[in-house]
Amino acid sequence: MSELLGEFFGTMVMVALGVGTGAAVNLKKSYAKNANWFYIIFAWGLAVTFGVYVAANFGSKAHLNPAVTLGMAVGGYFPWDKVFTYIVAQFIGAFFGGLIPYIHYYAHFKETKNEAEGNHVGIFATGPATNSPIFNFIDETIDTFIFVFVLIHLGNFGEGLKPFIAGFLVIVIGLALGPTTGLAMNPARDWSPRLVYTIFPVPYKSTANWSYAWVPMCGPLLGGILAALLNYSLQNYIL
Template identity: 40%
Template sequence: MSSSDIFIGETIGTAILILLGAGVCAAVTLKASKARNAGWLAISFGWGFAVLTAVYISGPLSGAHLNPAVTLAIAIKDNDFGDLPVYWGGQLLGAMIGAALTWIAYYGQFHAHLTDREIVGGPGAQDTRAKAVEAQENQAGPVLGVFSTGPEVRNPLMNVATEVIGTFVLCLAVLTQGLNADGKGLGTLGALITALVVVSIGLSLGGPTGYAINPARDLGPRIVHALLPLPNKGGSDWGYAWVPVVGPLIGGAIAAGVYNVAFA
C-alpha cells in the first residue's frame, strides 16, 4: 500500500472512529440529548461499534490501525518503522476531524449544556470560569469528557499503569488474532474481534481513566476542545494529557515484545 493510501485511510478511519466514539459520549453527557444518562454500558458498546465501523471502512486502504499504539506494536513486531510517521499523522488529523464533526452534530446540545446555570453557574459564569482556568491549567471543563479521557482518582503513576494494561490487552489481541494476510492491518474477522475486545476493555478496565488506549483518540480531540468556540467550556486538562499518550505507547510496545517472545 502507498503512503497516500495509508494517510487517507487512517485519516478517514480515525475520523469515523472519533465521530462515533465521541458521539456516544456526547449523547450520554449533554443536556437535551435523547440518550442522556444512558450510562457506561452504552459508552462501552458505542466505542466498540465505532471501532468496527471504522475498521471496515478504512481497512482496504491502510489496514485500519487507527491507533498509534497499534501501529507501534506492528512496527516492532515486523521491525519496520518506515511508515510509522504517515500512520501517526493520518491518525492525529483524523481524530481532530472526528472531534470537530461531533461538535457540529451536537451543536445545539453543546450550547444548551454549556449555558445551563445548573451546570456552569449563574450570570457571569463565563468570566468566572475563564479566571479559574487561568489560575489552574489542569482544570477539566464540563464537556471535556466528550472529547478526551480523565481519571477518577488522579494519580499519574497508577493512571499510566491502567492505560498500559488496557492497551497491552488491545494490541496483543490485534497481533495474535486480527491481522490480515499481509500482517499490516486488521482482517475482516480481526475487525470484529478487536471491536469486542474494545468493549471488554471498556467494561472491565475503563473505570479508572476512561480507557483512552489510543494516543490519537485522546490528544486530537483534546486539541479540538482547546480550539473550539464553546461557551464556558473550561480547561482542557493539559496537565493530564501526557498520560493517555505515554501509557498506550508503552502498552503497545510491551505487547509487541510479548508477541515476539511467545508467539512469533
C-alpha cells in the same frame, strides 16, 4: 496515499462516533442524557469496528491508533518507514473526528452551561475516575498491552468479521478495566479531540485538562510496545 487516506478516514469515523457518544450522554436535552457505562463502551467498540472497515477498504492496515502502529513496528509486523506517516494520518483523522460532534451538537453545548451540567472535556477526551497519575498511567499501559497483544494474534484484523472481534475486544477491556481512566488506549483518540475542545469556541467550555494528557499519550504507547516485545520474545526465544 491510499493507505494514509484509510488511516485518516478510518480514525475520523471511529472518533466521530465515539466522541459523538460522549456528547450524547452528557449534554442537556439529548435523548441519551445520563446513559450508562455499557452504552458508552458498546458504542466505542462499534466505532472501532466500522473505523477498521473503512480503513481496510482503502488498503491500510487499519491501525487507527499510534500505539498499535508503533507496537506492530517494534514487533516486526509493520515497516518502520510507514510509522510516521501512519501516525500523522491518525492524529489528523482524529482531529476531524472530534470536530464533527462539536458541530453536530453545537446547539446542545449552548444549552449545557457548565461542567456540572455535562459540558466538559470528558466528552472529547479521557480523564481519571480517581486522580492518581502513576496508577492512571499503569492502567492505560495494561489496557493497551492487552489490546495490542490480542490484535497481534488476530493477524490481519481488517478482513472478514475480524473488525467486529476488534470492536468486541474494546468492549470487554472497557467493561473490565476501562472505568478507572475512561479507556483511552489511543493517543490520537485522546489528544486530537482534546485539541478540538481547546481551540474551538465550544460554548461554556471548561478546562481541557492538559496536565493529565501525558497519561493517555505515554501509557498506550508503552503498552503497545510491551505487548509487541513480549510476543516477539515468545515467538523467537521460547516457543
